[in-house]
Amino acid sequence: MTENKSVKSAFCIRCLKDTNFVLQSDGKWQCPNCNSYLEGELLNKVVFISARFKSHGSSEIDGERLTSELRVEVQQLNSDGYEIVSLTPVTSGFRDFKYETGAYGYSYGYGYSFTEGIIIVARKV
Ligand SMILES: [Zn+2]
Numbered sequence: 648m649t650e651n652k653s654v655k656s657a658f659c660i661r662c663l664k665d666t667n668f669v670l671q672s673d674g675k676w677q678c679p680n681c682n683s684y685l686e687g688e689l690l691n692k693v694v695f696i697s698a699r700f701k702s703h704g705s706s707e708i709d710g711e712r713l714t715s716e717l718r719v720e721v722q723q724l725n726s727d728g729y730e731i732v733s734l735t736p737v738t739s740g741f742r743d744f745k746y747e748t749g750a751y752g753y754s755y756g757y758g759y760s761f762t763e764g765i766i767i768v769a770r771k772v
Pocket residue numbers: 659660661662663666678679680681682683
C-alpha cells in the first residue's frame with residue numbers, strides 16, 4: 648500500500664508561518680508542526696505589515712508610514728467582513744561587541760531592538 652500524502656501550503660495561525668498542511672484520511676488538513684487543523688483558517692486571516700526605517704542606514708522606524716499601511720490593511724479587512732482580533736508587534740534586535748587586550752586594550756558593546764512589523768489577526772464576522 649502506498650501512502651499518497653497530499654499537501655497544501657497555507658499559513659498556520661498557531662505556528663505563525665507558512666506550513667505544508669497534510670491531508671488526513673478524514674478529509675481535514677493538519678499542520679505537521681502543531682497538529683492543528685486548517686478548518687479555522689477560512690475564518691481567520693493573518694497579515695504581516697512590515698515596518699521600514701525612516702531612511703537608509705537609519706535605526707529609526709517610520710511610524711507614520713507604518714500607521715498608514717496599518718490603516719489601509721485594517722480598512723480592507725473590515726470591508727472584506729473581517730474583525731481585528733489582535734495586533735502584535737514583532738521585535739528584532741541587533742548587538743555587537745569587541746574586546747582587545749594588550750597595551751592599548753579596549754572593549755565596547757552595544758545592543759538595541761526595534762519593531763520589525765505588526766502581525767494582524769482578523770476573524771470573519
Ligand atoms: Zn501549526
